[in-house]
Amino acid sequence: MTAQMSAPARFWSWLREHAVLIIGVLVIVYMLVPIGVIFFFSFNNPSGRYNFTWVGFTLDHWKNVFGLPELNEALWTSIKLALLATLISTVVGTMMALALVRHQFFGRRAANFLIVIPMATPEIVMGSSLLSFFLILGSPALGFTTLLIAHVMFCISFVVVVVRSRLIGFDRRLEEAARDLGANSFETFRLVTLPLILPGIFGGAMLAFALSIDDFVISNFNSGTTVTFPLYIFGAFQRGVPVEVNCIAMILFGITVAAMAFTTIQQRRAEKMASIRPDQEELPPAAVTEIAAT
Protein backbone atom coordinates (compact mmCIF):
# COMPACT_ATOMS: atom_id res chain seq x y z
CA MET A 1 0.00 0.00 0.00
CA THR A 2 2.91 2.34 0.69
CA ALA A 3 4.14 2.06 -2.90
CA GLN A 4 1.21 4.00 -4.37
CA MET A 5 1.01 6.55 -1.58
CA SER A 6 2.12 10.10 -2.32
CA ALA A 7 4.51 11.89 0.02
CA PRO A 8 1.85 13.96 1.85
CA ALA A 9 -0.36 10.89 2.27
CA ARG A 10 2.59 9.00 3.71
CA PHE A 11 3.25 11.88 6.06
CA TRP A 12 -0.36 11.89 7.25
CA SER A 13 -0.40 8.18 7.83
CA TRP A 14 2.90 8.42 9.74
CA LEU A 15 1.44 11.26 11.79
CA ARG A 16 -1.70 9.24 12.55
CA GLU A 17 0.40 6.28 13.58
CA HIS A 18 2.58 8.31 15.92
CA ALA A 19 0.16 11.03 17.06
CA VAL A 20 -0.11 9.76 20.63
CA LEU A 21 3.65 9.47 20.97
CA ILE A 22 4.17 12.97 19.55
CA ILE A 23 1.67 14.46 22.00
CA GLY A 24 3.38 12.54 24.81
CA VAL A 25 6.79 13.89 23.90
CA LEU A 26 5.42 17.43 23.63
CA VAL A 27 3.88 17.14 27.10
CA ILE A 28 7.22 15.97 28.49
CA VAL A 29 8.97 18.90 26.82
CA TYR A 30 6.39 21.16 28.44
CA MET A 31 7.18 19.59 31.82
CA LEU A 32 10.91 20.14 31.36
CA VAL A 33 10.90 23.72 29.99
CA PRO A 34 10.66 25.42 33.42
CA ILE A 35 13.57 23.32 34.70
CA GLY A 36 15.60 24.54 31.72
CA VAL A 37 14.55 28.10 32.52
CA ILE A 38 15.63 27.71 36.16
CA PHE A 39 18.97 26.30 34.98
CA PHE A 40 19.69 29.04 32.43
CA PHE A 41 18.62 31.81 34.75
CA SER A 42 21.07 30.55 37.38
CA PHE A 43 23.74 31.97 35.01
CA ASN A 44 21.88 35.24 34.52
CA ASN A 45 23.32 38.58 35.54
CA PRO A 46 20.13 40.57 36.20
CA SER A 47 20.41 44.35 36.13
CA GLY A 48 17.90 44.95 38.90
CA ARG A 49 16.60 42.85 41.74
CA TYR A 50 14.35 40.75 39.56
CA ASN A 51 15.67 37.66 37.80
CA PHE A 52 12.87 37.48 35.20
CA THR A 53 14.52 38.64 31.98
CA TRP A 54 17.82 37.55 30.48
CA VAL A 55 20.58 40.15 30.73
CA GLY A 56 23.93 38.41 30.42
CA PHE A 57 25.95 35.34 31.33
CA THR A 58 27.87 35.16 34.58
CA LEU A 59 29.21 32.51 36.92
CA ASP A 60 29.22 34.92 39.88
CA HIS A 61 26.12 33.48 41.50
CA TRP A 62 27.40 29.93 41.26
CA LYS A 63 30.63 31.04 42.95
CA ASN A 64 28.56 32.74 45.64
CA VAL A 65 25.97 29.96 46.15
CA PHE A 66 26.35 29.85 49.90
CA GLY A 67 27.21 33.53 50.31
CA LEU A 68 23.82 34.75 51.54
CA PRO A 69 23.52 34.19 55.32
CA GLU A 70 19.69 34.42 55.43
CA LEU A 71 19.35 31.93 52.60
CA ASN A 72 21.86 29.56 54.21
CA GLU A 73 20.01 29.66 57.48
CA ALA A 74 16.68 28.94 55.79
CA LEU A 75 18.19 26.08 53.82
CA TRP A 76 19.80 24.61 56.93
CA THR A 77 16.49 24.83 58.83
CA SER A 78 14.74 23.05 55.95
CA ILE A 79 17.33 20.27 55.85
CA LYS A 80 17.20 19.69 59.62
CA LEU A 81 13.42 19.75 59.56
CA ALA A 82 13.20 17.37 56.60
CA LEU A 83 15.68 14.90 58.12
CA LEU A 84 13.84 14.78 61.45
CA ALA A 85 10.40 14.62 59.85
CA THR A 86 11.61 11.84 57.54
CA LEU A 87 13.08 9.84 60.38
CA ILE A 88 9.96 10.02 62.56
CA SER A 89 7.42 9.55 59.78
CA THR A 90 9.35 6.64 58.26
CA VAL A 91 9.57 4.71 61.54
CA VAL A 92 5.94 5.41 62.48
CA GLY A 93 4.64 4.87 58.94
CA THR A 94 6.50 1.58 58.46
CA MET A 95 5.06 0.27 61.72
CA MET A 96 1.57 1.21 60.54
CA ALA A 97 2.10 -0.44 57.17
CA LEU A 98 3.28 -3.66 58.85
CA ALA A 99 0.20 -3.70 61.09
CA LEU A 100 -2.16 -3.06 58.17
CA VAL A 101 -0.76 -5.66 55.80
CA ARG A 102 0.02 -8.46 58.24
CA HIS A 103 -2.73 -8.33 60.82
CA GLN A 104 -6.48 -8.62 60.85
CA PHE A 105 -7.90 -6.56 63.68
CA PHE A 106 -10.93 -4.57 64.70
CA GLY A 107 -10.71 -1.02 63.35
CA ARG A 108 -8.64 -1.88 60.28
CA ARG A 109 -10.98 -0.01 57.94
CA ALA A 110 -10.99 3.00 60.24
CA ALA A 111 -7.18 2.99 60.28
CA ASN A 112 -7.09 2.79 56.49
CA PHE A 113 -9.51 5.67 56.29
CA LEU A 114 -7.43 7.74 58.72
CA ILE A 115 -4.45 7.28 56.42
CA VAL A 116 -6.32 8.21 53.24
CA ILE A 117 -8.08 11.40 54.37
CA PRO A 118 -4.99 13.55 54.98
CA MET A 119 -4.00 12.85 51.36
CA ALA A 120 -7.47 13.91 50.20
CA THR A 121 -7.50 17.12 52.23
CA PRO A 122 -6.28 20.38 50.66
CA GLU A 123 -3.07 21.56 52.28
CA ILE A 124 -4.59 24.89 53.16
CA VAL A 125 -7.22 23.15 55.30
CA MET A 126 -4.58 21.09 57.11
CA GLY A 127 -2.40 24.16 57.60
CA SER A 128 -5.19 26.36 58.88
CA SER A 129 -6.68 23.69 61.16
CA LEU A 130 -3.31 23.02 62.77
CA LEU A 131 -2.82 26.74 63.27
CA SER A 132 -6.27 26.96 64.87
CA PHE A 133 -5.30 24.06 67.14
CA PHE A 134 -2.04 25.70 68.22
CA LEU A 135 -3.72 29.10 68.63
CA ILE A 136 -6.53 27.80 70.84
CA LEU A 137 -4.22 25.63 72.96
CA GLY A 138 -1.73 28.47 73.17
CA SER A 139 1.17 26.03 72.91
CA PRO A 140 3.62 24.97 71.70
CA ALA A 141 4.82 28.34 70.46
CA LEU A 142 4.89 28.46 66.64
CA GLY A 143 8.33 27.59 65.34
CA PHE A 144 10.50 24.59 64.62
CA THR A 145 8.50 22.24 66.89
CA THR A 146 5.15 23.07 65.30
CA LEU A 147 6.72 22.74 61.84
CA LEU A 148 8.06 19.30 62.76
CA ILE A 149 4.67 18.19 64.11
CA ALA A 150 2.98 19.35 60.90
CA HIS A 151 5.54 17.80 58.56
CA VAL A 152 5.45 14.39 60.27
CA MET A 153 1.64 14.55 60.12
CA PHE A 154 1.44 14.98 56.34
CA CYS A 155 4.34 12.59 55.61
CA ILE A 156 3.00 9.56 57.54
CA SER A 157 0.26 8.69 55.02
CA PHE A 158 2.63 8.72 52.07
CA VAL A 159 5.17 6.52 53.87
CA VAL A 160 2.42 4.04 54.76
CA VAL A 161 1.20 3.86 51.15
CA VAL A 162 4.68 3.30 49.70
CA VAL A 163 5.81 0.72 52.31
CA ARG A 164 2.47 -1.09 52.16
CA SER A 165 2.66 -1.55 48.39
CA ARG A 166 6.07 -3.16 48.98
CA LEU A 167 4.78 -5.46 51.73
CA ILE A 168 1.83 -6.69 49.68
CA GLY A 169 4.08 -8.46 47.22
CA PHE A 170 6.21 -9.98 49.99
CA ASP A 171 6.75 -13.75 49.89
CA ARG A 172 6.15 -14.81 53.47
CA ARG A 173 7.60 -18.26 52.88
CA LEU A 174 11.01 -16.63 53.20
CA GLU A 175 10.19 -15.81 56.82
CA GLU A 176 8.87 -19.30 57.43
CA ALA A 177 12.13 -20.67 56.07
CA ALA A 178 14.08 -18.50 58.51
CA ARG A 179 11.93 -19.74 61.41
CA ASP A 180 12.46 -23.34 60.29
CA LEU A 181 16.17 -22.66 60.45
CA GLY A 182 15.75 -21.68 64.09
CA ALA A 183 15.60 -17.88 63.93
CA ASN A 184 13.35 -16.20 66.50
CA SER A 185 10.89 -13.53 65.36
CA PHE A 186 13.24 -10.62 65.99
CA GLU A 187 16.07 -12.31 64.08
CA THR A 188 13.69 -13.16 61.27
CA PHE A 189 12.64 -9.53 61.06
CA ARG A 190 16.19 -8.19 61.19
CA LEU A 191 17.79 -10.69 58.81
CA VAL A 192 15.01 -11.46 56.33
CA THR A 193 12.05 -9.08 56.46
CA LEU A 194 13.90 -5.80 56.93
CA PRO A 195 16.49 -6.28 54.14
CA LEU A 196 13.70 -7.20 51.71
CA ILE A 197 11.39 -4.30 52.53
CA LEU A 198 14.25 -1.84 52.97
CA PRO A 199 13.97 -0.45 49.42
CA GLY A 200 10.28 0.23 50.09
CA ILE A 201 11.13 1.94 53.36
CA PHE A 202 13.86 3.89 51.61
CA GLY A 203 11.41 4.92 48.87
CA GLY A 204 8.91 6.05 51.50
CA ALA A 205 11.62 7.97 53.33
CA MET A 206 12.71 9.71 50.12
CA LEU A 207 9.15 10.73 49.36
CA ALA A 208 8.76 12.05 52.92
CA PHE A 209 12.01 14.02 52.61
CA ALA A 210 10.96 15.48 49.26
CA LEU A 211 7.51 16.45 50.57
CA SER A 212 8.95 18.00 53.69
CA ILE A 213 11.75 20.03 52.13
CA ASP A 214 9.39 21.38 49.48
CA ASP A 215 6.40 22.12 51.68
CA PHE A 216 5.22 25.69 51.61
CA VAL A 217 1.50 25.93 52.39
CA ILE A 218 1.32 24.08 55.71
CA SER A 219 4.66 25.55 56.81
CA ASN A 220 3.47 29.06 56.02
CA PHE A 221 0.69 28.65 58.57
CA ASN A 222 2.69 27.06 61.35
CA SER A 223 6.19 28.53 61.16
CA GLY A 224 5.90 31.56 63.43
CA THR A 225 9.15 33.41 62.78
CA THR A 226 11.11 30.35 61.67
CA VAL A 227 12.06 30.56 57.99
CA THR A 228 12.44 27.47 55.81
CA PHE A 229 13.80 27.42 52.25
CA PRO A 230 10.36 27.67 50.56
CA LEU A 231 9.26 30.35 53.03
CA TYR A 232 12.41 32.31 52.23
CA ILE A 233 11.61 32.18 48.51
CA PHE A 234 8.02 33.27 49.11
CA GLY A 235 9.19 36.15 51.28
CA ALA A 236 11.78 37.18 48.69
CA PHE A 237 9.34 37.08 45.75
CA GLN A 238 8.09 40.66 46.14
CA ARG A 239 11.55 42.21 46.59
CA GLY A 240 13.23 39.93 44.03
CA VAL A 241 14.46 36.36 44.45
CA PRO A 242 18.29 36.21 44.42
CA VAL A 243 19.86 34.23 41.56
CA GLU A 244 21.59 31.98 44.11
CA VAL A 245 18.16 30.43 44.79
CA ASN A 246 18.20 29.06 41.22
CA CYS A 247 21.65 27.58 41.81
CA ILE A 248 20.48 25.87 45.00
CA ALA A 249 17.36 24.60 43.23
CA MET A 250 19.59 23.01 40.59
CA ILE A 251 21.86 21.46 43.23
CA LEU A 252 18.81 19.97 44.98
CA PHE A 253 17.58 18.77 41.59
CA GLY A 254 20.88 17.00 40.94
CA ILE A 255 20.91 15.35 44.36
CA THR A 256 17.31 14.16 43.95
CA VAL A 257 17.98 12.70 40.50
CA ALA A 258 21.02 10.84 41.87
CA ALA A 259 19.03 9.54 44.84
CA MET A 260 16.20 8.42 42.54
CA ALA A 261 18.61 6.56 40.30
CA PHE A 262 20.12 4.91 43.38
CA THR A 263 16.73 3.74 44.73
CA THR A 264 15.66 2.43 41.33
CA ILE A 265 18.81 0.28 41.18
CA GLN A 266 18.28 -0.88 44.78
CA GLN A 267 14.67 -1.70 44.03
CA ARG A 268 15.64 -3.86 41.05
CA ARG A 269 18.15 -5.71 43.22
CA ALA A 270 15.54 -6.28 45.91
CA GLU A 271 13.07 -7.53 43.31
CA LYS A 272 15.65 -10.05 42.16
CA MET A 273 16.26 -11.08 45.76
CA ALA A 274 12.54 -11.41 46.48
CA SER A 275 12.03 -13.56 43.41
CA ILE A 276 14.35 -16.21 44.83
CA ARG A 277 12.06 -19.03 45.95
CA PRO A 278 13.04 -21.18 48.94
CA ASP A 279 12.67 -24.34 46.86
CA GLN A 280 14.80 -23.05 44.01
CA GLU A 281 17.72 -21.34 45.59
CA GLU A 282 18.98 -20.42 48.98
CA LEU A 283 18.56 -17.25 50.96
CA PRO A 284 21.32 -14.66 50.61
CA PRO A 285 24.38 -16.50 52.02
CA ALA A 286 25.04 -13.93 54.72
CA ALA A 287 21.54 -14.37 56.14
CA VAL A 288 21.79 -18.14 56.11
CA THR A 289 25.10 -18.26 57.96
CA GLU A 290 23.89 -15.76 60.54
CA ILE A 291 20.68 -17.65 61.17
CA ALA A 292 22.51 -20.96 61.31
CA ALA A 293 24.96 -19.53 63.84
CA THR A 294 22.25 -18.56 66.29
Add this chain to the structure above:
Amino acid sequence: MGTTLKRRAGAYALLAPGTIWLVVFFLIPLYFLGRLSLNENLGTYYPFNWHWQNYSDALSLYDTQFIRSFEYSIVATLICLLLAYPLGYAIAFKAGKWRHAMLLVVAPFFTTYLIRTISWVTILSDESPVVDVLKFLHIVGSDGHILATPAAVVSGLVYNYLPFMVLPIYASLERLDTRLLEAAKDLYANAATTFFKVTLPLSAPGVVAGTLLTFIPATGDYVNAEFLGSSNSQMIGNVIQSLYLKQREYPAAAALSFVLMAIILVIVLIYIRFAGSEALMGEEGTAI
Protein backbone atom coordinates in the same frame (compact mmCIF):
# COMPACT_ATOMS: atom_id res chain seq x y z
CA MET B 1 -6.31 -18.29 71.71
CA GLY B 2 -3.39 -16.79 73.57
CA THR B 3 -1.36 -16.28 70.43
CA THR B 4 -4.16 -14.52 68.53
CA LEU B 5 -4.59 -12.15 71.43
CA LYS B 6 -0.87 -11.52 71.54
CA ARG B 7 -0.78 -10.98 67.78
CA ARG B 8 -3.67 -8.57 68.00
CA ALA B 9 -1.97 -6.63 70.77
CA GLY B 10 1.13 -6.53 68.57
CA ALA B 11 -0.89 -5.05 65.70
CA TYR B 12 -2.30 -2.31 67.91
CA ALA B 13 1.16 -1.54 69.28
CA LEU B 14 2.51 -1.14 65.76
CA LEU B 15 -0.44 1.00 64.80
CA ALA B 16 -0.54 3.20 67.89
CA PRO B 17 2.16 5.88 67.34
CA GLY B 18 1.01 6.78 63.82
CA THR B 19 -2.66 6.66 64.71
CA ILE B 20 -2.16 8.86 67.74
CA TRP B 21 -0.15 11.35 65.67
CA LEU B 22 -2.83 11.53 62.98
CA VAL B 23 -5.69 11.77 65.47
CA VAL B 24 -4.02 14.46 67.59
CA PHE B 25 -2.51 16.53 64.79
CA PHE B 26 -4.99 15.95 61.96
CA LEU B 27 -8.47 15.02 63.26
CA ILE B 28 -8.55 17.05 66.47
CA PRO B 29 -7.25 20.19 64.69
CA LEU B 30 -10.19 19.83 62.27
CA TYR B 31 -12.48 19.98 65.29
CA PHE B 32 -10.64 23.09 66.48
CA LEU B 33 -11.01 24.61 63.02
CA GLY B 34 -14.77 24.08 63.24
CA ARG B 35 -14.82 25.49 66.74
CA LEU B 36 -12.78 28.55 65.83
CA SER B 37 -15.17 29.24 62.95
CA LEU B 38 -17.97 29.71 65.52
CA ASN B 39 -16.04 32.18 67.67
CA GLU B 40 -17.02 35.81 67.58
CA ASN B 41 -14.36 38.23 66.47
CA LEU B 42 -14.24 41.04 69.03
CA GLY B 43 -10.99 42.51 67.75
CA THR B 44 -8.68 41.56 70.57
CA TYR B 45 -10.22 38.31 71.72
CA TYR B 46 -12.41 35.66 70.22
CA PRO B 47 -15.01 34.14 72.57
CA PHE B 48 -16.79 30.95 71.52
CA ASN B 49 -20.55 31.55 71.23
CA TRP B 50 -21.90 29.63 68.24
CA HIS B 51 -21.42 32.63 65.99
CA TRP B 52 -22.90 31.13 62.80
CA GLN B 53 -22.93 34.59 61.26
CA ASN B 54 -19.22 34.11 60.44
CA TYR B 55 -20.31 31.73 57.72
CA SER B 56 -22.87 33.97 56.05
CA ASP B 57 -20.58 37.01 56.35
CA ALA B 58 -17.55 35.23 54.96
CA LEU B 59 -19.46 33.60 52.13
CA SER B 60 -21.22 36.75 51.02
CA LEU B 61 -17.93 38.64 51.11
CA TYR B 62 -15.80 36.07 49.31
CA ASP B 63 -18.26 34.14 47.13
CA THR B 64 -16.46 35.39 43.98
CA GLN B 65 -13.15 33.86 45.04
CA PHE B 66 -14.90 30.67 46.06
CA ILE B 67 -16.61 30.17 42.72
CA ARG B 68 -13.44 31.24 40.91
CA SER B 69 -11.38 28.59 42.75
CA PHE B 70 -13.69 25.84 41.61
CA GLU B 71 -13.81 27.20 38.05
CA TYR B 72 -10.02 27.38 37.80
CA SER B 73 -9.45 23.97 39.33
CA ILE B 74 -12.11 22.25 37.20
CA VAL B 75 -10.68 23.80 34.00
CA ALA B 76 -7.14 22.90 35.09
CA THR B 77 -8.19 19.33 35.92
CA LEU B 78 -9.82 18.89 32.49
CA ILE B 79 -6.76 20.26 30.67
CA CYS B 80 -4.54 17.99 32.77
CA LEU B 81 -6.68 15.01 31.79
CA LEU B 82 -6.46 15.92 28.08
CA LEU B 83 -2.66 16.19 28.30
CA ALA B 84 -2.07 13.31 30.69
CA TYR B 85 -4.10 10.59 29.01
CA PRO B 86 -2.15 10.61 25.71
CA LEU B 87 1.10 10.79 27.67
CA GLY B 88 0.14 7.90 29.96
CA TYR B 89 -0.99 5.93 26.92
CA ALA B 90 2.23 6.70 25.05
CA ILE B 91 4.39 5.61 28.00
CA ALA B 92 2.41 2.42 28.54
CA PHE B 93 1.99 1.25 24.93
CA LYS B 94 4.04 3.28 22.47
CA ALA B 95 7.33 4.18 24.07
CA GLY B 96 8.96 0.74 23.92
CA LYS B 97 12.49 0.94 25.26
CA TRP B 98 12.07 4.67 25.95
CA ARG B 99 9.43 3.93 28.57
CA HIS B 100 11.70 4.72 31.51
CA ALA B 101 12.96 7.91 29.89
CA MET B 102 9.38 9.09 29.54
CA LEU B 103 8.88 8.87 33.26
CA LEU B 104 10.84 12.14 33.22
CA VAL B 105 7.38 13.57 33.61
CA VAL B 106 8.03 13.50 37.36
CA ALA B 107 11.20 15.60 36.97
CA PRO B 108 9.41 18.81 38.01
CA PHE B 109 8.86 17.21 41.41
CA PHE B 110 12.63 17.31 41.86
CA THR B 111 12.76 21.08 41.80
CA THR B 112 11.29 23.34 44.41
CA TYR B 113 7.58 23.99 43.86
CA LEU B 114 7.86 27.75 44.42
CA ILE B 115 10.83 28.16 42.06
CA ARG B 116 9.23 26.26 39.21
CA THR B 117 6.12 28.40 39.64
CA ILE B 118 8.27 31.54 39.61
CA SER B 119 9.94 30.32 36.41
CA TRP B 120 6.51 30.65 34.76
CA VAL B 121 6.72 34.37 35.48
CA THR B 122 9.70 34.41 33.10
CA ILE B 123 8.05 32.14 30.55
CA LEU B 124 4.79 34.12 30.44
CA SER B 125 6.24 37.60 30.79
CA ASP B 126 5.62 40.12 28.00
CA GLU B 127 9.22 39.81 26.72
CA SER B 128 9.07 36.04 26.44
CA PRO B 129 9.23 34.25 23.07
CA VAL B 130 6.26 32.13 24.13
CA VAL B 131 4.07 35.23 24.26
CA ASP B 132 5.49 36.38 20.89
CA VAL B 133 4.44 33.08 19.31
CA LEU B 134 0.96 33.32 20.82
CA LYS B 135 0.67 36.87 19.48
CA PHE B 136 1.84 35.73 16.04
CA LEU B 137 -0.86 33.04 16.08
CA HIS B 138 -3.40 35.66 17.16
CA ILE B 139 -4.24 33.62 20.25
CA VAL B 140 -3.22 36.69 22.21
CA GLY B 141 -3.96 40.20 20.90
CA SER B 142 -0.96 42.30 19.78
CA ASP B 143 -1.10 44.37 22.98
CA GLY B 144 -2.27 41.46 25.13
CA HIS B 145 -0.65 39.95 28.19
CA ILE B 146 -0.70 36.51 29.71
CA LEU B 147 0.95 37.16 33.01
CA ALA B 148 -1.47 38.38 35.68
CA THR B 149 -4.48 36.90 33.88
CA PRO B 150 -6.68 33.92 34.80
CA ALA B 151 -5.05 32.04 31.90
CA ALA B 152 -1.67 32.34 33.61
CA VAL B 153 -3.06 31.03 36.91
CA VAL B 154 -4.77 28.09 35.21
CA SER B 155 -1.64 27.24 33.22
CA GLY B 156 0.38 27.31 36.44
CA LEU B 157 -2.10 24.94 38.06
CA VAL B 158 -2.00 22.64 35.04
CA TYR B 159 1.77 22.57 35.11
CA ASN B 160 2.12 21.93 38.83
CA TYR B 161 -0.48 19.18 39.10
CA LEU B 162 -0.04 17.39 35.76
CA PRO B 163 2.27 14.65 37.16
CA PHE B 164 -0.45 13.77 39.71
CA MET B 165 -2.73 13.03 36.75
CA VAL B 166 -0.17 11.22 34.59
CA LEU B 167 1.09 8.71 37.15
CA PRO B 168 -2.22 7.02 38.12
CA ILE B 169 -3.38 6.93 34.49
CA TYR B 170 -0.09 5.39 33.42
CA ALA B 171 -0.26 2.89 36.30
CA SER B 172 -3.75 1.72 35.33
CA LEU B 173 -2.89 1.48 31.60
CA GLU B 174 0.33 -0.35 32.32
CA ARG B 175 -1.54 -3.05 34.24
CA LEU B 176 -4.07 -3.49 31.45
CA ASP B 177 -4.08 -6.97 29.97
CA THR B 178 -3.11 -6.41 26.34
CA ARG B 179 -4.72 -9.72 25.35
CA LEU B 180 -8.06 -7.95 25.78
CA LEU B 181 -7.04 -5.47 23.10
CA GLU B 182 -6.09 -8.34 20.78
CA ALA B 183 -9.41 -10.00 21.53
CA ALA B 184 -11.24 -6.82 20.57
CA LYS B 185 -9.29 -6.71 17.31
CA ASP B 186 -10.07 -10.35 16.59
CA LEU B 187 -13.73 -9.52 17.05
CA TYR B 188 -13.37 -6.87 14.32
CA ALA B 189 -13.54 -3.83 16.58
CA ASN B 190 -11.84 -0.84 14.98
CA ALA B 191 -9.29 1.27 16.88
CA ALA B 192 -11.88 3.76 18.15
CA THR B 193 -14.30 1.08 19.34
CA THR B 194 -11.49 -0.80 21.07
CA PHE B 195 -10.42 2.38 22.81
CA PHE B 196 -13.87 3.42 24.01
CA LYS B 197 -15.15 -0.06 24.87
CA VAL B 198 -12.02 -1.64 26.32
CA THR B 199 -9.09 0.67 27.06
CA LEU B 200 -10.94 3.64 28.50
CA PRO B 201 -13.25 1.70 30.87
CA LEU B 202 -10.33 -0.38 32.14
CA SER B 203 -8.25 2.72 32.85
CA ALA B 204 -11.15 4.44 34.63
CA PRO B 205 -9.70 3.87 38.14
CA GLY B 206 -6.55 5.71 37.06
CA VAL B 207 -8.61 8.56 35.64
CA VAL B 208 -10.67 8.81 38.84
CA ALA B 209 -7.57 8.81 41.07
CA GLY B 210 -5.80 11.31 38.79
CA THR B 211 -8.69 13.77 38.63
CA LEU B 212 -9.05 13.68 42.42
CA LEU B 213 -5.32 14.08 43.02
CA THR B 214 -5.37 17.10 40.69
CA PHE B 215 -8.67 18.67 41.62
CA ILE B 216 -8.28 18.60 45.42
CA PRO B 217 -4.91 20.37 45.74
CA ALA B 218 -5.65 22.72 42.81
CA THR B 219 -8.81 24.05 44.48
CA GLY B 220 -6.97 24.96 47.67
CA ASP B 221 -3.86 26.27 45.90
CA TYR B 222 -2.85 29.89 46.32
CA VAL B 223 0.78 29.96 45.20
CA ASN B 224 -0.08 30.08 41.48
CA ALA B 225 -2.63 32.84 41.96
CA GLU B 226 -0.15 34.73 44.14
CA PHE B 227 2.75 34.58 41.65
CA LEU B 228 1.02 34.44 38.27
CA GLY B 229 -2.30 36.16 38.88
CA SER B 230 -3.53 39.60 39.82
CA SER B 231 -6.06 40.87 42.34
CA ASN B 232 -8.76 39.83 39.85
CA SER B 233 -7.67 36.23 39.85
CA GLN B 234 -7.30 35.58 43.58
CA MET B 235 -8.48 32.19 44.72
CA ILE B 236 -10.06 31.20 48.02
CA GLY B 237 -6.67 30.00 49.27
CA ASN B 238 -5.30 33.53 48.95
CA VAL B 239 -8.21 34.84 50.99
CA ILE B 240 -7.85 32.24 53.75
CA GLN B 241 -4.11 32.79 53.89
CA SER B 242 -4.39 36.52 54.13
CA LEU B 243 -7.23 36.45 56.69
CA TYR B 244 -5.25 34.10 58.90
CA LEU B 245 -1.75 35.47 58.60
CA LYS B 246 -2.12 39.14 57.74
CA GLN B 247 -5.50 40.38 58.98
CA ARG B 248 -5.84 37.94 61.89
CA GLU B 249 -9.54 37.48 61.16
CA TYR B 250 -9.34 33.95 62.51
CA PRO B 251 -13.04 33.06 62.80
CA ALA B 252 -13.86 34.19 59.24
CA ALA B 253 -10.79 32.41 57.88
CA ALA B 254 -11.67 29.23 59.77
CA ALA B 255 -15.23 29.39 58.43
CA LEU B 256 -13.98 29.68 54.84
CA SER B 257 -11.51 26.86 55.34
CA PHE B 258 -14.21 24.65 56.83
CA VAL B 259 -16.61 25.35 53.97
CA LEU B 260 -13.85 24.63 51.44
CA MET B 261 -13.19 21.27 53.05
CA ALA B 262 -16.89 20.42 53.27
CA ILE B 263 -17.55 21.25 49.59
CA ILE B 264 -14.53 19.26 48.43
CA LEU B 265 -15.56 16.32 50.60
CA VAL B 266 -19.09 16.35 49.17
CA ILE B 267 -17.78 16.56 45.58
CA VAL B 268 -15.31 13.72 46.22
CA LEU B 269 -17.98 11.52 47.80
CA ILE B 270 -20.45 12.08 44.96
CA TYR B 271 -17.71 11.49 42.42
CA ILE B 272 -16.56 8.27 44.10
CA ARG B 273 -20.17 7.09 44.35
CA PHE B 274 -20.46 7.35 40.59
CA ALA B 275 -16.98 6.31 39.62
CA GLY B 276 -16.28 3.64 42.24
CA SER B 277 -14.11 3.85 45.32
CA GLU B 278 -11.52 1.37 44.06
CA ALA B 279 -9.18 4.13 42.99
CA LEU B 280 -9.02 5.83 46.35
CA MET B 281 -9.42 3.06 48.88
CA GLY B 282 -8.61 -0.19 47.10
CA GLU B 283 -5.51 -0.64 45.02
CA GLU B 284 -2.94 1.56 46.72
CA GLY B 285 -0.62 1.42 43.76
CA THR B 286 -2.97 3.56 41.69
CA ALA B 287 -3.29 6.33 44.24
CA ILE B 288 0.35 7.30 44.00
